[in-house]
Amino acid sequence: MRTPARAVAAAAVLTVAALGSVPAHGSVPAAALDASSTAIATDGFGPSPGPTSTATAPQQPAADGGSFGVRLLDVPVSEAGDPRAGAYIIDHLTPGTVVHRRIEISTTAHQPLKVAVYPDAAVVAGGSFVPQPEHTVNELTTWTSLDQDAVVVPARGATDATVTISVPKDAAPGERYGVVLAEVAQANPGTVSQVNRVGIRMYLSVGGNNPPAADFTVDTLTAHRDAQDHAFVEAMVHNTGGRAVDMSGALTLAATNGSLTAGPYKVTLGTTLAPGQSEPVRVVITDPVPDGPWNATIELRSGLLDKTSRALITFPHTTGVSAAATAHAVSLGGHLGLITGGLLTAMALGAIAFVFLRRDRRGSGM
Numbered sequence: 352m353r354t355p356a357r358a359v360a361a362a363a364v365l366t367v368a369a370l371g372s373v374p375a376h377g378s379v380p381a382a383a384l385d386a387s388s389t390a391i392a393t394d395g396f397g398p399s400p401g402p403t404s405t406a407t408a409p410q411q412p413a414a415d416g417g418s419f420g421v422r423l424l425d426v427p428v429s430e431a432g433d434p435r436a437g438a439y440i441i442d443h444l445t446p447g448t449v450v451h452r453r454i455e456i457s458t459t460a461h462q463p464l465k466v467a468v469y470p471d472a473a474v475v476a477g478g479s480f481v482p483q484p485e486h487t488v489n490e491l492t493t494w495t496s497l498d499q500d501a502v503v504v505p506a507r508g509a510t511d512a513t514v515t516i517s518v519p520k521d522a523a524p525g526e527r528y529g530v531v532l533a534e535v536a537q538a539n540p541g542t543v544s545q546v547n548r549v550g551i552r553m554y555l556s557v558g559g560n561n562p563p564a565a566d567f568t569v570d571t572l573t574a575h576r577d578a579q580d581h582a583f584v585e586a587m588v589h590n591t592g593g594r595a596v597d598m599s600g601a602l603t604l605a606a607t608n609g610s611l612t613a614g615p616y617k618v619t620l621g622t623t624l625a626p627g628q629s630e631p632v633r634v635v636i637t638d639p640v641p642d643g644p645w646n647a648t649i650e651l652r653s654g655l656l657d658k659t660s661r662a663l664i665t666f667p668h669t670t671g672v673s674a675a676a677t678a679h680a681v682s683l684g685g686h687l688g689l690i691t692g693g694l695l696t697a698m699a700l701g702a703i704a705f706v707f708l709r710r711d712r713r714g715s716g717m
Contacts, residue, residue, distance in 0.1 A: 417460030419504065421533040421549045424453040424511065440514065440531065443556040447520040454551060456502055456533050457509035464504045466533050468512050470495035473528040473552065480552060482530045490655060491527035491555055494518055522557045523564035523593060529553040562593030565653060567624070569660035571675040572647050573631075576667045582640055584664065585631040586649050586678070590624040596653035598622045602634040604645040607663070613640055618651065642666045648681065 423440060427450070430436035440452050458464045472489035473482045483489075498513040514531055530550040537545045571587045590596055603614035619633045632651065643665040650659045662676040 417458055417464075417507075419456065419458040419460065419464055419466060419533070419535060419547075419549070421454055421456050421531075421551060423551050424455050425451075439552040439554055440516075441554045442516070443558060444516075444518050445559045446518055446522045446557065446561055449515065449517045452514045452516075453511050454514060454531060454533075455509050455511050456504050458504045459507055462506050464506075464535060465501055466504055466535055467501045468497050468531065468533050469500065470497070470514075470553070471530050471532050471550070473530050475528055480528070482532075482550065485532075485534075485548075488655065489527065489529065490522075491516075491529040491553060493655075494522075494555075495529060495531070495553070497531070516553075516555065518555075518557060521561060522559075523561050524557055524559060525564050526554060526556045529555070562626070564592055565594035565596055565656055566590075566592030567596050567598075567651070567653065567656070567658065569649060569651060569658065569678045569680075570629070572649065572660075572662040572664050572678050573675045574643070574645075574647075574664040574666040574673040576670055578670050580639075580670075582636040582666050584634045584636065584647060584649075586634070586651070586660070587629060587675070588622070588624060588632050588651065589629040590626050593626050595623055595625050596656065598624070598632050598651055598653055600632075600649060600651040602647060602649040604636075604640065604643075604647055606641075607644045607646060611641075613638055613645075618649075640666065642668050647676075649678075 423438065426433075426436040427442055430441055433441065435441055442450060444450065454468075456466050456468070458466075469486070470492045471482060471485060472487040472492050473480060475481070494517050496515050496517075498515070502510050502512055504510050530552055532548050532550040534546060534548045537547070568589045568591055569586050570589055573585045573587070575583050575585065577583070584602055586602075588596075588598060598618060599620060600618045601615035602618070603612065603616075605612045613636070616634050616636055619635060622630055622632045624630050634649065645664055645666075646661060647664045648659060648661045650657065652658075659681040660678040661681050662678040664676050665673055667673055
């Protein structure tokens, strides 16, 4: 186990007013924010955490006009010279290692505050660190736990929680991303309820001699018809990683002309590929379908891996096999943004805070 030291690097400050105004230093007035805005405020040390400043908890609205925040208390001795390590959970671990990091949750509210704490997935995409929708699972979240699911923070006080990261002995090399979230749900009268979250980023690099992580590509999609006029599609899958993969998933069809769609049709289970192997994965089309052409979209999964690919295919008019169509990966960029329908995302240097405004269907009549 690596020995933690008290954090000395700064996290940037993000303060969002619940009601009225807040102090001008490192803050954002309530009037400056709405459901689609993004606000970033610094703590006076510039865009990067300073090595001699004190870590400050980012804030989000809490009850009675107060706010709550979270900060990291521990950094590994080996990372003490890295200013980022005072703001984020950063570590390089070998498989089989277990580490603990303390966090502090604080509030300025005048009454005790119940705060849920849990790990969530994140990705790095488009030059940004992007938290995923709440309770999204990835490898790092399955390795991460907290000593309690919720804490009660005393009025105008603070309390600690411990984050434990247990790296499996068979973990593959590479860096994983996540966020430790503190969450307060507020039941507001009327049709809108609010959930406020603040969080601390996690960057975990795994070393050692284990093989690379599992990975695969979908190279082609080929359309078939058999002698009984049954249609099926075969996806040629290549295992490009260092682990065996067991394929599952589904395929959908969308006509290139008009609005006709078909599916989803489940992948025939049982295809397993060792590293370096390529094999077809079959999808049986259980409906009578025209020849096409079709935009065929296949989503394949193996464990936590989930990939979507697309190709233009046409089924043979009689018994036979069409030419293999090159498959192209479908970008997930459209799914990575968190500002969707009443979402306030606000990122600070040392944490990510975001607010969901959820409309109550019963109250809105939807």
